[in-house]
Every structure is written in C-alpha cells, then in structure tokens.
Amino acid sequence: MRAYRKRTWARMIADLTPLIDVIFLIIIFFVVLINFSQVHVRNVVLPNADQSYVSSNPNRQLVPITLRAKDEIFLGKDRISLATLSDKIKRRYPAGSEVTALIRADEEIPYELIKLVLTKLAALNIDKVEFATWEGTPDPLIEIPSNET
C-alpha cells in the first residue's frame, strides 16, 4: 500500500525542463529578431506599388535617404537638413563611386521635396535611383473620405 502511494505521487510531479527549454528558445528567437538598428529609420509609411520588386543586387552601394517630413530627413541613420544633403553624400561617398540612391519617403510627402532631392542627386551625378515601396495596389487617385459609408 505504501509502495503504491509513492508511485502515484511520483507520477504527479510535472517535469518542467522541456517547458523551460522551449520558453528560453522562444526568448532567444525574439532577442535575435528584435532590431535595434537605426540604419533604416522606422515609422515611414511607404507608398504601395504592384510593379515593384526586390532588388536582384543586394551588394550594391546604397545611399539611403529617408524622408518623413520636410524637416525630418535622414541619410542612413543620421538626421540631416536638406541644405546639407549634398555635402554629406559627397563626404560619405567619394566622387566616381557607383552608388544607388534609395529614396524611402513617406507616402504623404509633397512632391516638391522629392523634386528637390532628385535635383540634388542629379547634380551629384547619381543617376541610379530606387523608390522604396511596399507591395500592394496603389491608393486610388480620388480619395474617398473615411467618414463616408
């Protein structure tokens, strides 16, 4: 009788080791996945396009320009002003280097700002430009008010 009771009690003990193993694995997964990099400035809502593609040359030298607003311009992770954009690019990428400008602009940015950036790039002889987009159907030209049912 005593032996039987002991065996039942032994069966009741839950082995927590695999559970802890799995939980630690999940935590390691999240820790590895979390991205603290500021190379690409976040919170930019890119425009949608269905003709865009993932570039076939991941080793190309990029000049990442992020435009969130007229006064929120980033070259890589550094916040700069539009007036200093050319100088910063010249300093970072010597003349003659084969670079591609990657424009990551918020979808609501006025075209005026894009125009200014493109003009500056052309003046620096950077003729390869890529517009970053998200895969999707472009927003319709005629905007329907959100309160309209």
Next chain:
Amino acid sequence: MKLKFLRHASEREMAVSMTPLIDVVFLLMVFFLMTINFEKPEEVLAHQLPQLGNEASEDPSKDWEKVELKLTIAREDGQLQLQLQERTLTSYEDLNGYLTELPEDIAIIIDAANDVPYKHIIGVYNSCLKANKTDIVFSFAAPAQSAIN
C-alpha cells in the same frame, strides 16, 4: 530527534523554487510578443535620372513621341486629376488603359504640382511600368536656392 530536524531543514534549503523564474520568463515573453514588429518587406521601383541640364528631348539619337502627364489639384472639389495631353483621367485604371494603347517606345514626362502627395507620383510611375512604358522622365526646373535652404 535533534538530528532529524536538521536533516529536514537542509532538505528544504536544497529545493529550487521555479516559480519566480517562470514568472520572469513569462513576463519577458509577453514583453517581446507585445513589442515585436514584423515589418513589411520593402521593394523598389528603379529609375534612371538624366544628367542635370540634359533633357530627354535634346538627345538626337532618340526620336521620341512625347506624352506629358500632369498631376494637378482640381479646384472644384479638391480632388486630384491626371491631365494626359488633352485628356483628363481620374483613375490609374483609365491611365493604364490609355497608355497600353500607345506604342512602347514612347517617353513619358511626369510633371506634377508641388503639393501632390508622393504616393500618387509612385501610382503614376507604377501605371507607366504596368503599361510597359519604361522611358519615364520627371520634369522639373532647377529649384531656387531659397527652396533648398
């Protein structure tokens, strides 16, 4: 009797309480689950800028028929309208349908008002690519220095 009591006490000290560990591990998991941000993969639309001052029309090797796309804000209802030569289009579908009928070696000049949101520039660019029109030029005059600063 005394010895027995001591043995009980040492057994109690040896037991490792897993509860706080599991509490912390679960808290970490909840933290990561709440903060994780699966970003949409970015794609690109490639564009070749002309050298500054060299307009496409001045290139003698190419005898392009020009189609000019103008994006303007309509005054009557504030909605955007595409002005394609003499035609007024109100959707990308119309634009795409019209462009598809045109020969493939045609050059498209996109001329947009300064206040047009960038997403519509990309929308028009996307429509041109969809209709196999790859010779696309952005039309803009060199900006004034005051606009840059």
